[in-house]
Amino acid sequence: MFEDAMKEVPADLLVGIDTRRPSHPSAETQLRLTIAGVSNCPGASIYINTFLGLLKIAVEVDRFWGDPESSPKLTRQQVLQYLPGLPAGRAGETIADQIFHIVSPEPWTCGLSGPNADGWSITIGRNIRKFSSVRTFTDYWQIRSSLLNQGESEIAPDTSTDSLDVERTKYPHRPFILHRDLAKAEQIFDDGHLAHSALEAFQAVELSVKRTAGQHDIIPAKFQFGQRLMSYTMNPKDGSLIFAPNGAEDGVSEQEGLMWIFMGAFAAYRNPLAHKSYEPNDPAEVWELLVFASMLLRRLDGASARPRKSD
Incomplete structure (x- = not known):
């Protein structure tokens, strides 16, 4: 049975269904992997690398946001322009769009807009400041678990991608590399x-x-x-x-x-x-x-x- 099978799925793996009290999803229900779920999939390195790079850009956007009356936003255009390592053309755009859906449950976001004809945007919450020192996926997961008061997570994210840290991510306010x-x-x-x-x-x-x-x-x-x-x-x-x-x-x-x-x-x-x-x-x-x-x-x-x- 679907409900019985879902009860065996760790809570950190999926978004769109409560695995502790599952019910059969409707045709309109969207089920998505979390970043922890993605990290345990084959070929996940490019997604983890993109996620870490997007996180660094979000930290920088928040740091330089000049309007105290509005929340900082990270747009699709910024991600495609400033994130290194994405494949050229449609392949890179697809990866960026997939990461957009993955970040929705993360504790540093407070709203998503899109996707639509104008692209998409992520509204950045104050918790992003807790992630300013992140260099690896292990760093990220430890801070995330602390913010969510999870202690030991039910699912251990694959940290073999730690070596893929984006050390030279460009930023929206850093259009070139300094001397x-x-x-x-x-x-x-x-x-x-x-x-x-x-x-x-x-x-x-x-x-x-x-x-x-x-x-x-x-x-x-x-x-x-x-x-x-x-x-x-x-x-x-x-x-x-x-x-x-x-x-x-x-x-x-x-x-x-x-x-x-x-x-x-x-x-x-x-x-x-x-x-x-x-x-x-x-x-x-x-x-x-x-x-x-x-x-x-x-x-x-x-x-x-x-x-x-x-x-």
Whole structure:
């Protein structure tokens, strides 16, 4: 009998029927596997990987959501645009759509919209913040069980996919990868230490200036830091860092302009951050500072060093 068979099914396996008090489903009833059920199916790795990536994007959407009057939403378009590892074309779209149905019972969602002609969206609840540190499916399941007060689950999810953690998931507010020298600053940002991550970013810029200029120049002690370092190394007249190698007037103007940008960055941001007179706590604001520092580093990548002109 159907009812007797369903009583043997663990409660964590299916959505759409109460396995403890089952009744025969109607033709309209939708039965779906939970993420635990999916993890125990052959070929589940791509689904678990997609699920973890979608979770990370949801964490980021919640972090940067700017409207306090509405709940953050994750859309189908965002998932398809920012989630790495999905197969191209219709195959990837199908996997994303299947994951959409799987997340409905998860404790960090508070509503689904669609699917319809405009796609679908997931309304993200406050519980998503509990999952900000998740790196593996084991991490996820432990936090999930704790939130649902389940203790030992009836079904043990297959955690063999733990090695599939999405470490470089792109985010809706991260349309590109930051400069390689900002890896530490980005990790500090992800850990929630916002002002520290901004300071680390500008310290990375400072170190890059020293490293590049120092190829042909011994920088005096009094010019080793901050604005003085930028002025000393980037001065159009005799600086050891060159952004515009030609001697044309526009090249000199570009060199001088960049010198002032670097000096201004350290006067306005690096120094106040170091002295703790400026401690930003808005993730969007701090992310903009990291992007600014990344731009400075990319300009340094294109600079060349020269022996400093003698007086």
